[in-house]
Amino acid sequence: MDRLRALAVFRQVVELGSFAKAARHLRLSPAAVSKNIGELEAHLAVRLFNRTTRRMSLTEAGRLYHERVVRILDDLEEADSALGPLQQRPSGLLRVSAPMTTTLFALSRAIPEFLERYPEITLDLRMDDRRVDVVEEGFDIALRGSDRLENSSLIARKLLTLRHAVCCAPVYLEQSGRPIHPQDLRSHNCVQFTLSDHADEWSFHNNGETVNVPVNGRYKVGSSLxxxxxxxxxxxxxxxxRLYVEEDLATGRLVSVLDDWSPVETTLYAVYPSNRHVQAKLRAFLDFAIETFGRLEEGGKPATPPQNC
Incomplete structure (x- = not known):
């Protein structure tokens, strides 16, 4: 048994959730993947997976073993890379997935600066508000906004906190009245962003009180713009x-309501597979994203995006 190969195969099976996906990712036959796992289980004298014809899950021993294996393989890769990091220049194709609206407001105008800084990188930036499968779809890194980050095998780095506002046009308030308490939103026509973690229920906090309000309306849409x-x-x-309506609020085109209440915040993360964290091109983009969004969080103005997207 090639033990190092078997450990790498085991890791991919766990992180991709299937033997078939791991075989495709590693460019092995399904039989080779099964053989590696079988030999590893025989060597350890434990069962790592519960397998049926329809589903697969880790045993308790498999879960504990996976945690250790990930650290070992990452340490080995980092040790290899440590032999010459100063001579390693960021280069090659970098595939990035990022939400469209956030990218247009806060990142896209800075991309030429990134490419000038790293002339040997070719960037494939896919702006898509859906939640991509980073590993399965072959992305090096993805930017992802969430109220809560799900447990996964991906490494996550916080980039930006997106603070929210409840707002509308002045004419809407004239017609429908101003909500005084979050529960008043139940009777309002709420426009819902369907890709949000809080599309159907908005949460508010005030002096230790938390209010969760189910919302509904005649318009649901998958674009913040x-x-x-x-x-x-x-x-x-x-x-x-607020990032998307700051100018509208400043000019009075839109007005905020329920200002005494703190609505939900969304955190923008950079997520990437743990076995890629030492790649120079990935590190270069991650540092650039942290720098760019950091300037914005410190009070820098976002770039004005196109009006029609």
Whole structure:
């Protein structure tokens, strides 16, 4: 048994959730993957997976072993890379997935600076608000906004906190009245951003009190810019990141309500597979993203995106 290969195969089976996916990722036959796992289980004298014809899951021993194996393999890769990090220049194709609206507001105008800084990197930036499968779809890194980050095998680095506001056009308040308490939103036409973790229920905090409000309305849409357009037109009220409406609030085109209440915050993370954390091109982009979003969180103004996206 090639023990190092067997450990790498075991890790991929766990992180991709199937023998078939691991075989495709490693460019091995399914039989070779099964053979490696079988030999590893025989060597350890424990069963690592519970397997049926329909599903697969880790045993308790498999879960504990996976935690150790990940650290060992990452340490080995880092040791290899440590032999010459100063001579290693970021280069090659870098595939990045990022949410469209956040990228347009806060990152896209800085991308030429990144490419000038690292002339040997070719960037494939896919702007897509859906939650991609980083490993399965072959991305090096993804930017992902979430109220809560799910447990996974991915490494996550915080980039930015997106603070929200409940806002609408002045004409909407004239027609529908101003909500005084979060529960008042039950009777309002709420424009819902369907890709949010809080699309159907908005949470608010005030002096230790937490209020969760189910919301509904006539318009549900998977774009924050489309939500903003609806608000500008006076069609409803919504919970939206302040980053996207800062100028509208400053000019009075939109007004915020329930200012005594703190709505949910969304954190923007950079997530990437743990076995890629030492790649020079990935490190270069991660450092650049931390720098760019850090300037924004410190009070820098976002770039103005195109009006029609």
């Amino acid at each position: 489309a939500v903003r357009d609806a608000l500008r037109a006076g069609f409803g009220i919504s919970l939206i990141p």
